[in-house]
Amino acid sequence: MxxxxxxxxxxxxxxxxxxxxxxxxxxxxxxxxxxxxxxxxxxxxxxxxxxPPRVPFQQRRNVKLLGTIQLVGITFFAVTGGPFGFEETVRAGGPVLMLVGLLLYPILWSIPLAMMTAELSCMIPESGGHVLWVYRAFGPFWSFLTGFFAFASSVLDNALYPALFVDYLSAIFYEGNHSISYGWSVVIKISLVVLVTIINILGIDIVGTAAIILGVAVLSPFFAMIVLGLPHLDFGWTEQPAPSAINWGKFITLLLWNTSGFDVAGTCAAEVRNPGRSYPRALAASVILILAAYGLPTIIGVSVIPNYKLWQDGTYMIAAKLIGGHSLKVWMGISEVISALGLLLTRLCTNSRILYGMALVEQVPSVFSWLHPRFATPWTSVLLTSLCTLLLLGFSSYSLAEADMLFYALSTVLKFSALVQLRFTEPDAFRPFRIPVDPRVLAALTVIPIGLCISMIYFASDHSQAIGLIGAVVAIFTYMLKELVSxxxxxxxxxxxxxxxxxxxxxxxxxxxxxxxxxxxxxxxxxxxxxxxxxxxxxHPVLHIDEHDEEVTESQEENKLLDHPPRYGIVIQDGFEDSSQASQKAKLHPLATMTKSSA
Structure with missing residues (x-):
């Protein structure tokens, strides 16, 4: 109390x-x-x-907030950006185990992530996402660790997409025989980062609209592949034996990596219109969309290429050529390029809000909470995130992906812990969306996704575990140094x-x-x-009937009802001198008696 x-x-x-x-x-x-x-x-x-402090986003007239459809587009790219990259999952565990994992992991992993994001983003509709969730639940130290891990994961993730963009371009123009020269690849990567940085500074509504357009462009060849591939549908691959030596670490990491990222959508909550309504709808639609985007093309693909040993990056293009010819293959290749562009565009948008949220709670200098005077975007945070992305462009994709998921797993453990903590410490907090379970049941259910995070850390390579350990030590000492200096x-x-x-x-x-x-x-x-x-x-005044008024006959009352039918019913009330007072009470009634339950 x-x-x-x-x-x-x-x-x-x-x-x-x-x-x-x-x-x-x-x-x-x-x-x-x-x-x-x-x-x-x-x-x-x-x-x-x-x-009282000013509201950074909501009180600015020039801010165009995201709608539900735009939020779906951003969430789609925050999680996947299309089925590309899912091919290695088939190779790591075989098509049958892939299908089982694809059906199981959304229930154990994706849906809990989406529901956690919906509840906490509606409860704390502020840009910064999980940094602010953990700050409110556990205080500045754990919030700093969450922000450090999440930002490290984000810049490692961002550095993947320029490299993928160049690889996909090479596949289109050279068909695997050659590749774009090193010099031109550097120019293309830097130009791509500069382009998406400018778009992000211009406004999040532009990013959301672009995400919708790019998402349609990415999924359109897969839709054509599914329609044209229905005659080739064959489930003979279900009878194939599983690989003799399953790489469980790689298989689990790939599944988690391809079905994670829903929480990233919470970093831009202050820039979402009606978050209490938009987040539950957008995240539910995104889970269904992503499950269909992975499952349907892969089932068609293994029907025409049943040998799991042949599955690797680029297999969707080969399957598209077998189904629809060279034109569908080129279309699929263009879709890959667009996917890499959309991923970098939206991830830079959501990841820069991590730094912005840390600045709001004094975890980093306040300069990173500055908003552009015209576009109202956190331009300093966008620029620093882009700079860190440029510095990591030279690293290999696989090393970046492993380290990315390790830091993501560490931060996600703290996010789910914050969800449970806030249910116990702030049970009466207003939550427009609440996961419909008791706090104790919720705590028990979060054991599953937290266990998946721990398994991802356990199965990671020694190299990635060393990177995670070094990152944790650096984060702790950075926080201590920051506090000692201040x-x-x-x-x-x-x-x-x-x-x-x-x-x-x-x-x-x-x-x-x-x-x-x-x-x-x-x-x-x-x-x-x-x-x-x-x-x-x-x-349409509410009719007042005074039982003590002898001058008004019953027939006269019936005539009044026929001439002026009441819109909200008849109020019979003693003690009012005239109908205007009864009408006034009726007008005041809805707001005067509105309660939480009735709303």
Whole structure:
């Protein structure tokens, strides 16, 4: 329970508590006369109200927020960008084990990721995603580790796509006999990164629209392959024996890598229109879309190429040629190039918001929270993310993918832990979408995806495990150095007080922005409904029947009903002098008695 008092100045004083950061109840959101304070720790150890912070994204008129369809496009590329890269899964475990994994992993892995993202993004609709989720649940240290791991994973991931872009171009122009020269490949990679950086600075709505267009372009040849491949459908591959030596580490890593990334969509929550409605719908549609995008083309592909040993990167192009000829193969190759472009475009967008979220809670310098004065995009974070991507362009794709998934697994353990922690510490927080299970059941269910993360770390190569260990040590020492520099020369007690003050202030700033989103998303429609109800009531007054009025006969009342049929029913109320007072009470009724359950 949060204790409150009043000091000699008449200001409300609130005892510091993590629960003071909880979202307010729905009734308090719709009530206009709120008196909550935004606290800071005073010299006496209590907290007082500072000046409320501005809302970075939502209060800017020039911001065009993402709609549900645009969010689906960004999520699609954040997770997969098409079936490309899934071929190695068939080779690692065989087609039967691939199909079993494809049916099983969405239930054990993809759906939990999507539901976690939907709940926490709706509860904390602020750009920064899992950095802010963990900050609110566990505080600055674990949030810094999450941000460090997530950002490291993101730049390693981003560095893959320019290399894939060049490889796919080489496959189209040279058909495997030659490749683009090293000099030209460097020029193409740098130009590609510069292009997507400019698009990201111009606005997230442009990125969302581009993601939809590119997504359609990527999936169109697969749709043609499925339609043309139906006559070739053959399930004889199900009778083939599994590989004698299954590379479980590679198989699990590839499946997880191809079905992960839903949580990345939460990093741009402040730039999504109606997040409480958009996220559940977009993520549910994305899970279905991605499952179909992987499963259907692969089943057609193994029908024409049943030998799993022949499956490797580029097998979809060979299957397309066997099914639809050279033209479908070229179309598939162009789709691969577009996929690499879309992946880099959307991943740069979502990953730069990780750095932006860290800046909001003082984990990195505040310069990375700067927004472009015209486009309202975190341009400094976009530029640094692009720079880190350029520095890693020379590394091999496989090394980047392994290290990427290792850091992703470490950060995902903390994300699921934050989901459970917030259910227990803030049970009354307003969640437009809530996973429909009890907190204890939720804690038990998260054991499965956390176990998959641990298995991914365990099965990783020694090289990747060494990179992960070094990264964890660097993250811890970086955090310690940051704290020592910022608090050098102060006493231990002052350090604790200062840290409590800064954490509480950051949480309250976050809360102010969250309340603004909730008020805009839920209060405005209710006010609009109330105004419409008032206007309708004034045009069609509610009939007042006074049982003590002897001058009004029953026939006269029936005539009134025929001449002016009531739109919202008849109110029989004693004690009102005229019908205008009854109508006024009817107009005030919806908002006056609106409750969380009825809404």
């Amino acid at each position: 949060i204790r409150s008092e009043e000091d000699e100045m008449g200001l409300e004083l609130i005892e510091p508590s993590r629960r003071s950061s909880s979202l307010f109840a729905y009734e308090k959101v719709v009530v206009p006369d709120r008196h909550e304070k935004w606290p800071l720790i005073s010299e006496a150890g209590w907290v007082k109200a500072p000046k 608090q050098f020369g102060t006493q231990a007690e002052e350090v604790v007080q200062y840290r409590m003050m800064r954490v509480q202030k950051n949480i309250d700033k976050m809360q102010q922005r969250i309340d603004s989103v909730i008020e805009k998303e839920f209060k405005a429609p209710l006010e609009h409904f109330g105004q419409a109800f008032q206007k309708a009531s004034s045009e």
